[in-house]
Amino acid sequence: MSTEPKRNVVVTRNVWKIFGPRAEEAMAAVRRDNLSKAEVLEEFQAVVGVRDVSIEVGEGEVFCIMGLSGSGKSTLVRHINRLIEPTGGEILINGVDVNGLGAEDLRAMRADKIGMVFQNMALLPHRTVRDNIAFALELRNVDAFTRAELADRVIELVSLQGYGDRLPGDLSGGMQQRVGLARAMAADPDILLMDEPFSALDPLIRRGLQDEFLALSKTMKKTTLFITHDLDEAIRMGSRIAIMKDGEIVQTGTPEEIVTQPADDYVADFVAGISKLKLIFAHSVMRPVEAYEQGGRKLPPIDQCPQADPEDDLDALVGRVVGQDNPIVIMSDNKPVGVVTKDALLRGIQGEV
Amino acid sequence: MSSDTDIRKPFLDFAGHNGSYYADVFLKIQKATLGRGHVNVTAMIGSFVWAALRGNWGLFVIGFVIDLITAVNLALVYKYSNAAVENADKAYLVARYEGWSQTHLIGAIVTFVLGRILFGWLADRFYAKQYEKWRTDHSVNNGVEMRRLVLGLLVVALIAPLLLYRTTQFAPDERTCIKQDRALAEGEAVPFKDRFDCFVIGEFPTFIWIDRPDEISYPRDDNGERVIKRTAPSADAPPVSLNTYVSQSIDDGISYLTVFYGFLFDGITNVLRGMLGAITSVFVGTPWPITMAVLLFVAYRTAGPRTAIFVGASLAYLALFGFWQTAMDTMSLVVAASIICVVFGLPLGIWVSKSRRGKAIITPILDVMQTIPSFVYLLPAIAFFSIGKPPGILATVIFAMPPMVRLTALGILQVPENTKEAALAFGANPRQLLTKVELPLAMPSIMTGINQVVMMSLSMVVVAALIGAGGMGYIVTEALENTETGRGVLAGIGIALLAMMIDRVVQKANTQN
Numbered sequence: 001m002s003t004e005p006k007r008n009v010v011v012t013r014n015v016w017k018i019f020g021p022r023a024e025e026a027m028a029a030v031r032r033d034n035l036s037k038a039e040v041l042e043e044f045q046a047v048v049g050v051r052d053v054s055i056e057v058g059e060g061e062v063f064c065i066m067g068l069s070g071s072g073k074s075t076l077v078r079h080i081n082r083l084i085e086p087t088g089g090e091i092l093i094n095g096v097d098v099n100g101l102g103a104e105d106l107r108a109m110r111a112d113k114i115g116m117v118f119q120n121m122a123l124l125p126h127r128t129v130r131d132n133i134a135f136a137l138e139l140r141n142v143d144a145f146t147r148a149e150l151a152d153r154v155i156e157l158v159s160l161q162g163y164g165d166r167l168p169g170d171l172s173g174g175m176q177q178r179v180g181l182a183r184a185m186a187a188d189p190d191i192l193l194m195d196e197p198f199s200a201l202d203p204l205i206r207r208g209l210q211d212e213f214l215a216l217s218k219t220m221k222k223t224t225l226f227i228t229h230d231l232d233e234a235i236r237m238g239s240r241i242a243i244m245k246d247g248e249i250v251q252t253g254t255p256e257e258i259v260t261q262p263a264d265d266y267v268a269d270f271v272a273g274i275s276k277l278k279l280i281f282a283h284s285v286m287r288p289v290e291a292y293e294q295g296g297r298k299l300p301p302i303d304q305c306p307q308a309d310p311e312d313d314l315d316a317l318v319g320r321v322v323g324q325d326n327p328i329v330i331m332s333d334n335k336p337v338g339v340v341t342k343d344a345l346l347r348g349i350q351g352e353v
Numbered sequence: 354m355s356s357d358t359d360i361r362k363p364f365l366d367f368a369g370h371n372g373s374y375y376a377d378v379f380l381k382i383q384k385a386t387l388g389r390g391h392v393n394v395t396a397m398i399g400s401f402v403w404a405a406l407r408g409n410w411g412l413f414v415i416g417f418v419i420d421l422i423t424a425v426n427l428a429l430v431y432k433y434s435n436a437a438v439e440n441a442d443k444a445y446l447v448a449r450y451e452g453w454s455q456t457h458l459i460g461a462i463v464t465f466v467l468g469r470i471l472f473g474w475l476a477d478r479f480y481a482k483q484y485e486k487w488r489t490d491h492s493v494n495n496g497v498e499m500r501r502l503v504l505g506l507l508v509v510a511l512i513a514p515l516l517l518y519r520t521t522q523f524a525p526d527e528r529t530c531i532k533q534d535r536a537l538a539e540g541e542a543v544p545f546k547d548r549f550d551c552f553v554i555g556e557f558p559t560f561i562w563i564d565r566p567d568e569i570s571y572p573r574d575d576n577g578e579r580v581i582k583r584t585a586p587s588a589d590a591p592p593v594s595l596n597t598y599v600s601q602s603i604d605d606g607i608s609y610l611t612v613f614y615g616f617l618f619d620g621i622t623n624v625l626r627g628m629l630g631a632i633t634s635v636f637v638g639t640p641w642p643i644t645m646a647v648l649l650f651v652a653y654r655t656a657g658p659r660t661a662i663f664v665g666a667s668l669a670y671l672a673l674f675g676f677w678q679t680a681m682d683t684m685s686l687v688v689a690a691s692i693i694c695v696v697f698g699l700p701l702g703i704w705v706s707k708s709r710r711g712k713a714i715i716t717p718i719l720d721v722m723q724t725i726p727s728f729v730y731l732l733p734a735i736a737f738f739s740i741g742k743p744p745g746i747l748a749t750v751i752f753a754m755p756p757m758v759r760l761t762a763l764g765i766l767q768v769p770e771n772t773k774e775a776a777l778a779f780g781a782n783p784r785q786l787l788t789k790v791e792l793p794l795a796m797p798s799i800m801t802g803i804n805q806v807v808m809m810s811l812s813m814v815v816v817a818a819l820i821g822a823g824g825m826g827y828i829v830t831e832a833l834e835n836t837e838t839g840r841g842v843l844a845g846i847g848i849a850l851l852a853m854m855i856d857r858v859v860q861k862a863n864t865q866n
Contacts, residue, residue, distance in 0.1 A: 081778055083774060083777060083778055103782075107780040107781070107782055108780065109780075110777070110778055110779060110780035111779055111780030112780075114778070115779075116775070116778040116779070118771060118774075118775055120771055122769070122771045122772045122774065122775035123772075123775075124772065124776075124789075124790060124793070124794070125794070126793045126794065126796070135776070135779055135789075136779040136780060138789070139776075139779055139780050139781050139782075139785055139789075140780065183779070187779075193778075
């Protein structure tokens with residue numbers, strides 16, 4: 001069972017962002033009449049970027065925000081370090097309202113508390129890898145020696161040893177994004193904002209970086225908001241996923257919840273193409289032994305049946321059942337708790353539970 | 354069959370009258386089977402009338418100009434044969450006028466024949482282009498419209514008669530017309546034809562006459578203070594033109610400023626002179642072996658051995674032809690002007706890139722500064738700062754600063770938005786954003802700006818020799834005055850070498866960074 005997050009690090013409450021010179025007016029009208037995106041565009045020539053978004057991200061959690069381009073996910077995440085100011089609602093970081101911060105406090109928070117990784121890396125081409133990584137520290141007037149020391153430590157974390165004195169232009173795309181990641185982590189922030197960090201990389205490199213980031217994230221325990229337009233990636237990375245469409249959050253849940261119980265047709269469409277083998281677990285597809293035996297069938301002796309754990313995924317179940325005629329018996333504490341027939345397994349692979 | 358008509362339908366829709374002919378031609382053009390010598394006979398005969406009807410104004414202008422040149426030539430034939438008859442008693446004039454009239458006759462015939470053939474040849478090809486535009490935009494002229502013919506003939510009627518009249522007449526000179534004005538003012542009768550000639554075919558007539566402005570001088574009073582003294586012009590002085598009146602007023606304004614705020618201009622002059630003195634003492638005051646060695650070393654370090662050899666050769670030229678001191682003088686001026694340009698241009702450029710108001714104020718000023726020819730800058734420099742090196746530097750600075758401002762602003766504006774966003778996301782304040790992100794990324798652009806400033810300074814410093822800035826330009830102006838071509842050429846080569854030297858070094862230094 002997924003562990004309940006101890007404490008919410010990032011909380012947004014009813015955040016709205018409307019772009020355009022008449023944003024305030026449009027905001028008031030939307031609050032009053034609940035206008036749609038198209039109506040706001042027509043009446044106020046204003047674009048609704050984020051619509052009434054409330055999320056809570058717990059400490060150490062990797063929270064994925066998934067959506068197509070233009071769905072407002074990048075806009076939403078930029079509210080968290082206030083690169084964009086909300087039109088309405090509030091954003092709390094460790095309980096502090098970000099929009100109440102003064103200019104200097106805001107800069108301090110950005111430098112010390114929040115690291116950000118960008119899709120296009122946005123490294124400074126005239127600085128070495130080390131100086132890029134130490135950029136946030138330099139902005140906080142940390143002395144050069146300490147800076148280099150801290151930077152070298154992070155360089156090791158992202159396995160870029162020996163590249164500290166190179167310029168970003170000498171590095172491949174994947175390595176540049178490691179620099180981007182290292183830069184975000186150099187000041188040891190509590191929160192990582194990752195804006196489609198791996199989208200611009202080719203698939204093999206992307207997979208490698210995803211794995212590395214997952215491993216890092218397990219040890220570093222940074223609260224992460226991970227933006228992606230790729231549901232596969234969201235499922236790999238996220239402990240929870242929020243799916244955005246037209247600035248709104250359509251559904252929030254664990255990967256399994258998203259896949260097995262899509263909230264609407266939009267999410268269902270996304271999920272349709274996703275392999276369920278690693279996402280659905282035995283406890284979701286099994287039926288109680290009594291229900292199995294109701295149709296007059298008799299469960300064969302347990303030792304003649306393949307056995308599995310309730311937390312095993314479909315992939316593992318398929319492995320057990322190949323070459324067997326008997327259904328799988330799901331055992332918990334050495335007691336049979338359910339049965340998975342081949343039919344149920346095939347249905348499960350189709351996503352029907 | 355139906356497919357064939359389908360293909361032809363858009364052509365027919367476009368051309369309207371006589372559509373099947375154009376459909377054939379356009380199809381041939383599209384299939385690239387149109388004969389090389391294909392000529393539209395209707396268009397050749399109709400010329401601009403045809404073009405107006407078809408709404409092709411490009412062809413209208415071509416046809417009209419061909420016929421106009423023909424007509425003007427014919428008018429000249431008429432004018433000179435008349436003149437030959439009028440001057441029948443002077444044999445040499447008759448011969449000259451008849452020769453001229455013959456030349457123009459041939460001109461008229463050749464223009465007309467070749468021009469019409471060209472027009473006929475162009476007609477269908479241009480018309481096909483018009484059809485292609487019409488395909489994407491149906492508001493493009495199509496078909497045949499009388500309205501357009503009327504418009505075209507109106508244009509012809511406005512231009513042709515007056516132009517032909519002008520060519521058949523000998524235009525009155527300005528003095529005749531001024532005399533005529535006086536005569537008119539005194540109530541004498543002037544024939545209508547003379548008045549018409551003066552009004553229309555001579556110089557643009559002077560409509561505006563203004564009473565002379567007061568003469569203003571600034572003598573000292575008994576206490577030695579300057580006072581403003583106005584003297585009314587005598588009552589019978591003739592009125593002056595707009596030009597004279599306004600230039601007089603400008604002169605008054607400038608002398609007012611120099612008389613009452615002279616200390617300001619003197620102050621600027623002194624600062625410039627001090628700065629220039631310091632720089633000159635480096636270039637001129639240092640013994641030539643040291644200067645030369647240092648320049649060579651700098652060239653070698655910043656731009657490599659090849660450029661260093663070129664610099665060495667150029668310096669040798671300057672030295673051997675006796676231009677060493679003068680060239681170093683010029684160098685000092687260039688360096689002084691460039692330093693001022695960079696010191697003021699960089700912050701201005703930053704301001705332009707950062708502030709909407711800065712952009713609104715500075716950009717039009719830069720536009721004006723860059724369109725005004727360099728010569729014109731010499732005037733205000735002299736007016737306020739008299740002659741010598743300081744006004745020369747000032748004129749140079751005004752001339753050479755715009756690229757610095759522009760390229761700085763451009764460089765900063767070109768910094769990618771997401772790089773700036775990243776810096777902000779890591780907690781950069783505006784000053785850090787400027788110094789750690791924007792300026793470094795704008796550096797290539799800024800260096801290009803400096804390069805431009807140096808090159809433009811050099812060219813202006815040469816021109817500034819006219820107001821006594823001295824240096825290499827002085828030798829050239831002197832040579833111009835005394836028509837000493839040889840000396841001028843040698844000095845000119847020296848200036849060119851100086852320019853190439855600086856350009857090579859600065860540019861190489863840029864690309865290597």
